Amino acid sequence: MADEPRAKEGGFQGVAMAISLWGIVLLSVFFFLRYDVPELASDRGYLDTLFYVILGITGAAYILYQVALGWVIYRFRGNRAGAASSHWHESHKLEWTWTLGTALILVPIVWTGLVHWERVKAPAPDDAVAVMAVGAQFQWDFQYPGADGEFGRFDPQLYSIENQIGLDRDDPAASDDWVLTNQLVLPVGRPARILLRSKDVQHAFFLPNFRVKQDLVPGMLTEVVFTPVKTGSYEVACAELCGLGHYRMRAFLEVMDEADYQAWLAENAPGS
Amino acid sequence: MAHAKESFISKYIFSFDHKMIGKQYFTLAMIMGFIGGILAVLIRLQLGFPSQPWPFLENLFPVGMASGIMTPEFYVSLFTMHGTIMVFFLLSLLPVSGFGNFLIPLQIGARDMAFPFLNMLSFWTVVPGAIIIIISFFVEGGAAASGWTAYPPLSAIRSAIPGSGAGQTLWLVGMIFFVASFTMGGLNFVVTILNLRTKGLRLMRMPLTTWAQFVVGILGLLSFPALAAGAILLTFDRSLGTSFFLPAGIFIGDTLMPHEGGTPLLWQHLFWFLGHPEVYIIMLPAMGFTSDVLATFCRRPIFGYRSMVYAIMAIGTLSFLVWGHHMFVSGMSPFLGSLFVVTTLAIAIPSAVKAFNWLFTIAKAKIRFTTAALFALAVVSLFVTGGLTGIFLGTNATDIQLHDTYFVVGHFHFIMAGAGLFGAFAAVYFWYPKMFGRKLNERIGKIHFWITFVAYYAVFFPMHYLGVAGMMRRIYDPNVYEYLQPLQPVNLFITISAFVLFAGQLLFLWNYFVSMRRGETATGNPWDAAGLEWSTPAKPGHGNWEGDIPEVHRWPYDYSRPDRKRDFVGQWES
């Protein structure tokens, strides 16, 4: 083929492709160093560790592969003097190497993931602080069980503006229950068990700083267990599309030390 | 072939010719893709410039952008319809229905698909689906607004969000049309490939594109009925008062709903039983195109052909066993969660096989940098980037934090949308001469490539940062959250890049339509390619080959054989 000018053009494309791949790698790594997960405030640091381990493995694979791709494109661009393509197209040794190699790398990731999953899903200890989070378009109501530690029954027939969570006041367990809207307060250092139920559509209880996310499914009771380890105020987000006000379904989580928490309880819980 | 002169209608409208039907799908998919792109631009407009007034847009969207400010319900409709249109009406229609129909008979040496009438019918079944989907923007309450995943109860109860009124009904009707069409198409693909291969074309001599289309046909046949069933049950819940997906005690708009006994998780299982194979319905053809295009322009046989075929089969099989990884935080049994991690990460193995085979195809090559080759090279890059981020999401422990954040949005725009779209572009630039007897303009094509490639990374890579920093997807204004406010510059950067990306696609549309009449005329085999389809005339007529269908003597990747002088041997050559 008489394609001299085309070959020159092609050479330029190859160099540009290689440079852009390497440039993308550089820029993506550079910017990744500038963004991080939100500050950790719970005992789920092990999830972060796994995240960084996977980031290390996939990051290395990403860099190596893209750099190699750029290099083969650069090296085998068609216009080099004496360039010739090879008919070589099979190597069982190579193919088995990367098949088994990938599988081997994945095994520890899967294993660690499963172990962590067990830990995340472990049942709450008896001394956990239990709160029922009730999600609705577009607010969170947090029901504290009061001194008896038991949540009063609810009845959807009783939902109203004054009784957002439909608490059945005839239930003895409900007598000391009390409710906060969009405000959740937890003591530091004690496991928290948040029970989740939805009044209407699906929501997701997302605590960015606590590595906690769990859907609220109508008709089901789901729960999360975690331990806050740092005092301060944090944001609670809804992470499952729930309607036009989804983006505003925000609450606040205040983590206090035990003494402040008891004082706060004494001041706010009715009848205490 | 000496055919009777066909009327305009039988040639261009109700054609039985697989090539014309392929082009019809093409045109429809491009129109839908253009609309989907506009929706994306509007989404980014809101995220880049939250709640800014754009008075001129009020004329276009008098309700959704009253006084020029986007309402949250319109925003929700926008991303719902962007997802629906792009996933189903662009990325499924174009590579599968469009290229599948166009290429399968050419690549296997058949005069047409096995069921030409069914083929025509399947196209004219999807058209009303597309029209209904578009019309839904103009009904009271606007288009569907429960995400492309249409999770009930949001999608089931009319007062839950404005789009769950007539808009959601039309969405469901449109999807049922789509499924009907796609199922007919899948049946046709499988039957054609199994029965109509020309003499000598053993299964293990098929091009990887045809292999991919074959597996896609099976995936579609087995998975889409689940969506159809779900859509019909959801329609019953919405209109007939049944409770498949709705439990007791749902309280919306100060009304206690009369349903009881259902569960929303059922919908999620049905939807993702389709939804995950659907990802591979989009991906596999793109992998096939990439392999064919790379082999041709590297002037090299595809590396590890057999393992490529096994990888396609493995991915196809595994795709039915992984749907639960979309539901790690849904409240599904934690034990199931663990099970799905294993199957999900197993997909990384055949994916890695593909990535390494491509790398070794490019190595020892003599690359010809056509636009098609550039797009195929880009697929390899995007596929690896998107595949690796999938490991974070497939591991249930790390998915907890990243689930439903922009990390997911970034991930699937690389692996599914990106590789799918770039694969389709590679295919268009490569097979355009066979479609229209002319080439696309290469100079414009290269400009189109560079804008698309660079802007694509600029749009979607930073989304991973947003996700890691905790930004949820599907939110109208992230600045409501204090911890997300520092991310606004990233959102602005993405928005500007997205505008560039969209503008670049206008170049392609222009190139596509102008080159039909003005492009450089092409020979029957303009790229010196070895696949059987290149033995047809420059613009094959009805029936594809003028004489007998050639016999196939070899695989489609016989490039640079040391025992031949010419650097390729066509499948049809002995």
Next chain:
Amino acid sequence: MAAANRSLVLALLCAAALLAAGCGGGGDDSGSSAVESAPLAAVDPATAGTIMGRIALDGEAPEAQAIQMAADPNCARMHDAPVMTEFVVTDMDGGLQNAFVYIKGGLEGMRFPTPSEPVTLNQQGCIYLPHVFGIQVGQELNILNSDQTLHNIHATPAANQEFNIGQPVMNMSTTRTFDEVEVMVPFKCDVHRWMNSYVGVLDHPYFAVSGMDGSFSIGNVPPGDYTVGVWHERFGEQEMMVTVAPSGSAEASFTYTATE
């Protein structure tokens, strides 16, 4: 133009829907009825009378509660003192505010002009102003967001078209009308659960909302026999017959009993 678009879309929609699902609630635009063709009623101001009275609550009114506006800091910021709930508002003498009084029967066959002045429902300080009001069929309702936060107007009528409109930024406004008579149409804001409001939709101008002392007055009423109805969001509905003499004044006072 919008109307033309809409009917075109409806036509296409029905065609499409016929193929598959049946045309749900289509064709609701038929506003032509016998009443519409009747001539406008002429009320002679010389003979027109008045209906007036007082709405009272017998017994202890349930205590108003402070609204937890901390749920949205944007709202809490706008108030120095706690905002109280408005379900039951009474004065010292038991006068009940926010009751909707209207002529329920006796005007059949008469047609009244639709006022061109819009009614405004304002969302200010994360409450609705007014809490209870009336509007005529076809009269424009201008819904205004005066707050720097998202409000959504979610109307859940039985006879009229439901609507749900988000207003994410300050000073956004939306105009709606009602097609059918309905007492009452509730409004609420899903973002701020405490926000609610009610509108009575009538095809005539004879309605009022009781004031701070529970009193009301409906003027310019043509002489005749009427059924007067009253509605309160907590205590329900009552009605009585009154006769308005030419240029006369009829009393329609109601008393609700507080139930605990």
